[in-house]
Amino acid sequence: MKPRAAKGRRQGAVSEEAARNPAGVSRPLMVQATQVLGAVLSFEHPADAVLSQHFREHREIGHRDRGFIAESVYGVLRRLRWLRRIAGAEAGPRQLLLAWLARGEGWPMRNFEGLASTTERDWVAELKARDSGEGDLSVAERADLPDWLAERLLAGSDEAALLALAHSLNRPAPLDLRVNLLKSDRDALLARLRADGFEAAPGALSPQAIRLGGKPALQKHPAFLDGSFEVQDQGSQLLGCLVQPRRGEMVVDFCAGAGGKTLQLGAMMRSTGRLYAFDVSERRLARLKPRMARAGLSNVHPVLIAHEHDAKLKRLAGKADRVLVDAPCSGLGTLRRNPDLKWRQSPGSVAEMVVKQGSILAAAARLVRPGGRLVYATCSLLEEENDAIADAFLAAHPQFRAVAAGEVLAAQGIAIDAGERLHLSPAAHDTDGFFAAVFERLSGPADAPAP
């Protein structure tokens, strides 16, 4: 990614001395937020990557000011359709930001004094009075989703449910931690965090989860540095519970990425057995390595593969006790954290993903031993990436049977309305949107070799 601005203090650099409005925002901070928003709205790179790069290049920006920039950018992304409707289809980043603050955040006019020019303030005053014509909006506009996505989510649902889902997706996500069972337990970590002034409560769904109030900075907290916890959404934790790996087993995390779930699986195995972490991305696997060390795991073996038919996988055929396929997907279940995805994805990108998902699942299934378990998961809300893939897999693989996700979770004391397959959503469960299907390989002959 190209740097968008030179480093150091210059015009627009946030300083402690600059005058701030009643909301604590200064003119230079507005300039920074506008710059980042402009870069994000080109949709060339994921919003979180643009923000991280900006903050790396501007270490002088404090925690609170970073919060303002990130929340403003994410606020605009969440409500982009609505904002363009009230601010005009041609509105640039500065206007969209002003419109968000005036209408989305409900700033009073006095907050704009000193931050916006007279012309801008006149425009904002007019905007505040403007009727955005809510009555004439389509369901996709009210949901602040692109038409194609609203249509797909509406299939098998109704308008009220779609709007409830969209509103839950258009809110910021809570902050969940996963206790590293190798290093601590939930009660001990809760006590430690509360003693440090954190608002912390046990997660309602995952037995390994703690939910924090607010968005405290955690990277330098001693309990983070000593590996006692990782940040992981409760929904994601339930996927690890569906895999339910045991001590001494051979487990494969087929799409391990930077290891969000690998670390959970490794801790559930108590750092015994062998846990292979495959991925096609060297960059992501590189990020897993320091996390393994911090977590105190010695059973994880990261392996870079070229694709799902890589020859490195052959020797594991029919050997794994558990295989997780946390498939590459549209990510639309994570819109609370990645609101730009709804504008970055398209029917074409989803169609490509679907082909890849089917291919990865079929390849990963070859590694499962008779009697072993296979879990297919995504963080998508789209039927074609979820149930349709699971249905097609079962139809083409009679050597596998479906296992009810609800029963696997209930056996671990996790009471959730899962039924056959897990469908989590921010509206119903206050987690990110996740899907998971569990399969078991029947005893029988091994698969024919891969073509």
Ligand SMILES: C[S@@+](CC[C@H](N)C(=O)[O-])C[C@H]1O[C@@H](n2cnc3c(N)ncnc32)[C@H](O)[C@@H]1O
């Ligand atoms: C949803 S992400 C995984 C997230 C990770 N499991 C976690 O919990 O942090 C999907 C991953 O699949 C990887 N991937 C894409 N194509 C793949 C393939 N053919 N085989 C294995 N992994 C692949 C991507 O690089 C990405 O890291």
